[in-house]
Amino acid sequence: MNQKEIKDLYKQKINKLKKNNKLYFQKSSPIISDSEYDKIKRDILELEHKYSFLKNKNSPSNSLGYAPSKNFVKSKHRVKMLSLSNAFNIKDLENFEKKIFNFLNKRVNIEYSVEPKIDGISASLTYKNGLFVMGTSRGDGITGEVITENLKTINDIPKKITNKDFPKDIDIRGEVFIEKDDFNKLKNDFANARNAASGSLRQKNPSETKKIPLKFVAYTYGQFESDIIKKQSDFLSSLKKWGFKVNEQNKVLKTIKELESFHKKFENDRFDLKYDVDGLVYKINSLDLQNRLGFTSNSPRWAIAHKFSAESAFSLITDINIQVGRTGALTPVARIKPVNIGGVVVSNATLHNEDEINRKDIRIGDTVKVERAGDVIPHVILVDFKKREKKSKKFIFPNNCPSCGSETIKEFNKLTKKYDAVRRCTNDGYDCEKIAIEKIKHFISKEALNIDGLGKKVVEKFWDLQLIRFPQDIFNLDYTQISKLEGWGDLSVSNLKFSINQSKKVSLDRFLYSLGIRHIGVENAKLLAEYTKSISNFLNFIKNKKIIEFLNIDGIGETQINSLKKFFENKSNYKIIEKLSSLLDISDLKLNKDGKLLNSTFMFTGKLSNMSRAEAKSLIEENSGSVVSSVNKKLKYLIIGEKPTNRKVQQAKELGIKILSQKEWLNLLD
Numbered sequence: 001m002n003q004k005e006i007k008d009l010y011k012q013k014i015n016k017l018k019k020n021n022k023l024y025f026q027k028s029s030p031i032i033s034d035s036e037y038d039k040i041k042r043d044i045l046e047l048e049h050k051y052s053f054l055k056n057k058n059s060p061s062n063s064l065g066y067a068p069s070k071n072f073v074k075s076k077h078r079v080k081m082l083s084l085s086n087a088f089n090i091k092d093l094e095n096f097e098k099k100i101f102n103f104l105n106k107r108v109n110i111e112y113s114v115e116p117k118i119d120g121i122s123a124s125l126t127y128k129n130g131l132f133v134m135g136t137s138r139g140d141g142i143t144g145e146v147i148t149e150n151l152k153t154i155n156d157i158p159k160k161i162t163n164k165d166f167p168k169d170i171d172i173r174g175e176v177f178i179e180k181d182d183f184n185k186l187k188n189d190f191a192n193a194r195n196a197a198s199g200s201l202r203q204k205n206p207s208e209t210k211k212i213p214l215k216f217v218a219y220t221y222g223q224f225e226s227d228i229i230k231k232q233s234d235f236l237s238s239l240k241k242w243g244f245k246v247n248e249q250n251k252v253l254k255t256i257k258e259l260e261s262f263h264k265k266f267e268n269d270r271f272d273l274k275y276d277v278d279g280l281v282y283k284i285n286s287l288d289l290q291n292r293l294g295f296t297s298n299s300p301r302w303a304i305a306h307k308f309s310a311e312s313a314f315s316l317i318t319d320i321n322i323q324v325g326r327t328g329a330l331t332p333v334a335r336i337k338p339v340n341i342g343g344v345v346v347s348n349a350t351l352h353n354e355d356e357i358n359r360k361d362i363r364i365g366d367t368v369k370v371e372r373a374g375d376v377i378p379h380v381i382l383v384d385f386k387k388r389e390k391k392s393k394k395f396i397f398p399n400n401c402p403s404c405g406s407e408t409i410k411e412f413n414k415l416t417k418k419y420d421a422v423r424r425c426t427n428d429g430y431d432c433e434k435i436a437i438e439k440i441k442h443f444i445s446k447e448a449l450n451i452d453g454l455g456k457k458v459v460e461k462f463w464d465l466q467l468i469r470f471p472q473d474i475f476n477l478d479y480t481q482i483s484k485l486e487g488w489g490d491l492s493v494s495n496l497k498f499s500i501n502q503s504k505k506v507s508l509d510r511f512l513y514s515l516g517i518r519h520i521g522v523e524n525a526k527l528l529a530e531y532t533k534s535i536s537n538f539l540n541f542i543k544n545k546k547i548i549e550f551l552n553i554d555g556i557g558e559t560q561i562n563s564l565k566k567f568f569e570n571k572s573n574y575k576i577i578e579k580l581s582s583l584l585d586i587s588d589l590k591l592n593k594d595g596k597l598l599n600s601t602f603m604f605t606g607k608l609s610n611m612s613r614a615e616a617k618s619l620i621e622e623n624s625g626s627v628v629s630s631v632n633k634k635l636k637y638l639i640i641g642e643k644p645t646n647r648k649v650q651q652a653k654e655l656g657i658k659i660l661s662q663k664e665w666l667n668l669l670d
Contacts, residue, residue: 001351002322003423004402004434006047006331009323009348010054011438013044013377015456018058039344043377045086050352051422053329053518057445072137072145072202078171079222081122081138082298084281084305090260093282096304097256100284103293103301105612111285112259113232115219116249116266117305119276120177121197123151124222127170130161137201140446141298149206151176156216158243166242171222174244176201179274182213193276215275218244220283231285249273252285259306267308279307294618297522312371312381313346315339320351320364320395324403326438327518328425332357332397334368334380341372349378353421354397363392401425403434429570430470437463439516443471447522448514449503453496461485471514472579474500505585508535515577519563527555530626535586539577542568552634554603554617554627595624596669601634602627605648606641608662623669631655639665 001009017040041060048054060083087093101107122138135151136144151157154176176197178186183193190196200212218239220232229235236246249266253259263280270277284290284302293301315336323331332351339346349370351357360383362368367387368380401408406427410419430436441459444451454474462468465485467477477500483493506514509529513522520528531553532538541547547564550556567573602620604613604627616639617627628635631651638652638659652659660668 001320001330001332001334001357002324002354002398002402003051003053003328003330003332003408003425004324005321005333006051006329006350006353007054007323007325007434007438008321009331009333009350009377010044010047010051010056010325011323011441011456012348013040013047014056014058016040017044017060018455021058039372039378042086042372043350046377046379047331047350050350051325051329051331053325053327053422053424054331055326055442055516055521057442057447057450072147074139074143075134075136075146076143077124077136077139077141077222080295081124081141081144081173081222082295082300083141084303085299086279087304087306088309090256093256093259093304093306096282100293100301103612103614104610105608105615106610108289110254110289111231111233112253113236113283113285114251114253114259114262115236115281115283116247116270116273116277117279117281118175118177118217118247119194119278120175121194121201123147123174123176123201123216125151125157125172125174126223127161127166127172129168130163130166132157132159145202147201150201150203150209151216153206153210154214154216156214156245161242163242165228165238167224167226170224172218172239172244173220173222174216174218176214176216177275178213179215180276181274186212216245217247219246219281230287232283232287232290233285235287263306270308279305281305292615311341312369313339313341314367314369314384315346315349317362317364317366317368317380320357320362322398322402324401324425324432324434324438326435326442326516328401328427328432328435330354330398330401330408330423330425334362336368336370339370341370341378344372346370346372346378349380351380354423355421357395357397361394363388363395365389365392397423401427401432401434404432406432428566429572430576433463436469440468440471440474442516443514444474444503445514448510449506450510451503452499453492454499470576470579472576472583475504475583504583505587507587508532508538511535511580511584511586512538515567515573517563517567519560524556524560527553529588534588535581539574539581542574542577552628552630552632554629556629593624595622597623597625600625601636602639602665603629603631603635603637603648604639604641606644608639608641611662619669631657637665 020037044059048059087096124136124144125132126134134146135148136146138144152159178193178196183196186196190199196212197214200209200214203209221235229238233252236250239246253262259282266280282304284293290302295301317334317336319335321333321335323333325331334349334351336347336349351362360380362380362383367384369382370378371381372378399408400406404425404427406425408423408425410423412419425432425435427435430439437460441456443449444454444459459468468474479493479497482488483490509526512520512528513525528550531550532541541549547561550561597620602625604616608616620627631638631648633655635657638648638657639662640649640659641662649659
């Protein structure tokens with residue numbers, strides 16, 4: 001598949017995910033099963049893993065759910081309800097554990113709390129002084145819908161807890177679901193059990209929710225402080241004592257081999273359970289270790305979901321399309337005769353890149369084995385050469401962009417000394433139609449401007465009608481003209497206008513991310529925002545050709561610098577940002593201003609004891625400090641570990657920078 005086909009396939013998957021997210025989280029009327037939903041997510045993540053040019057605000061790698069429905073009052077979670085990363089085999093589990101050891105900078109003895117991943121709806125219950133005062137849905141992970149009265153209809157949820165050791169203020173989190181036997185009585189009204197649970201919780205009238213036999217099982221907490229409970233398994237025991245139902249299959253295991261063995265047995269036995277499950281969840285049992293490991297931008301480092309095995313089937317490739325993505329990557333997608341794989345009808349399968357097509361010798365007309373696995377997009381495993389026709393011709397990957405005709409290239413990686421597998425369009429502006437459309441889609445995505453109602457299909461339609469050509473056109477739409485379009489009424493136009501006006505107030509980091517610059521994801525956008533402080537400062541860096549100074553930012557390297565340079569070599573990109581900065585209210589990144597290290601900059605040299613650089617950096621940032629990557633006048637403290645770089649120490653002394661040992665630095669944090 002060429003880049004255009006890859007991007008088209010990716011776009012289709014994202015659109016499908018967004019559509020079903022909205023049906024599930026907002027409309028309470030899901031139309032696909034959980035396994036089908038997971039399949040879409042798997043496809044998207046696999047595509048992103050294979051092709052770095054694929055990015056989207058609605059991707060499961062960025063989003064945690066869907067914006068809360070307008071039918072309910074919204075409430076911000078006191079602690080985010082993050083999604084879990086996924087594992088599909090023992091190698092994934094070994095990598096998960098390896099990342100933990102790398103973060104901690106040493107191997108430690110680990111216990112895992114193992115819990116079935118029930119296929120239901122996540123909910124958070126807030127208790128104050130023993131009383132259930134508020135219940136919320138997950139929503140987008142940051143903000144949820146207040147569904148307290150509906151949750152109160154569930155018998156499994158205690159309304160008042162009198163245990164003396166029950167915390168005065170706690171968020172109990174768990175899963176709302178319907179057992180198989182109960183769902184069988186309702187299956188004429190809902191597509192599947194999860195849909196039934198979702199739709200029931202989003203009834204405006206709680207008396208309607210009460211008619212559905214919903215269950216609730218508790219498994220973790222949000223807001224909670226305790227010096228007594230030290231383990232996840234102990235917390236589960238406390239939940240049971242406090243009157244909550246917990247899963248009877250919960251257990252504690254110690255090694256990856258034990259996890260793998262239990263997973264195999266559980267996968268075979270799961271059909272005998274009263275409820276649907278789609279995997280197991282493994283959590284570091286020690287709560288102290290959980291707190292130390294913390295979170296990435298969208299998932300905890302201390303937990304992972306181990307999904308069940310892949311499914312596959314054979315089908316015929318009817319065509320190979322090339323999709324062009326936001327960063328110009330050409331992705332090949334096989335159009336196959338629709339085939340049912342594990343209850344999901346699959347009509348597209350990724351071919352990853354040109355090298356993959358050549359390696360497997362994939363051709364139009366071939367009969368191929370297509371596999372679905374975990375959160376991975378369907379992909380072609382192999383070709384059945386016995387069924388290949390004699391007149392079959394080798395697929396020739398295009399040397400020119402199928403969208404704009406520009407030359408395509410494979411970039412040379414100086415580190416690996418190899419050419420990238422992905423072929424890219426050399427057009428880095430808005431002159432390539434497909435790239436421009438994908439850039440605009442990225443601009444309005446959830447992690448960027450987050451414009452509700454302006455989805456991918458709407459962007460494509462507005463593009464065809466020439467209402468949009470650049471991001472700034474979004475803020476000058478002709479709403480009178482839109483109201484005359486099929487499917488648009490006064491309410492939908494009013495909602496769109498409201499969403500667009502709301503999006504005009506945006507933080508600097510989200511704005512920088514919205515530009516869709518290659519290699520500038522959510523985290524790197526935050527680093528740039530923290531360093532430049534304001535949009536005017538950022539533009540001055542660009543205008544005065546001082547991009548190279550961003551190398552001072554810890555976490556920004558030559559890859560990001562070269563990408564920024566290439567992006568701004570196209571003068572139209574700079575003009576677009578200038579125009580947007582005049583239309584938007586771009587606020588500085590909101591930083592923690594209460595930490596003990598406020599306005600202090602740090603740099604590390606040498607190996608730290610019992611702590612990785614990642615953990616040390618996390619500690620500094622949590623306490624309002626920042627980490628830089630070079631010794632200069634802006635550096636306040638140089639922290640030295642074992643075998644520090646003498647040159648850096650000498651430079652610090654010459655500049656009068658204070659030098660601290662690891663112990664002295666930790667003393668700053670008490």
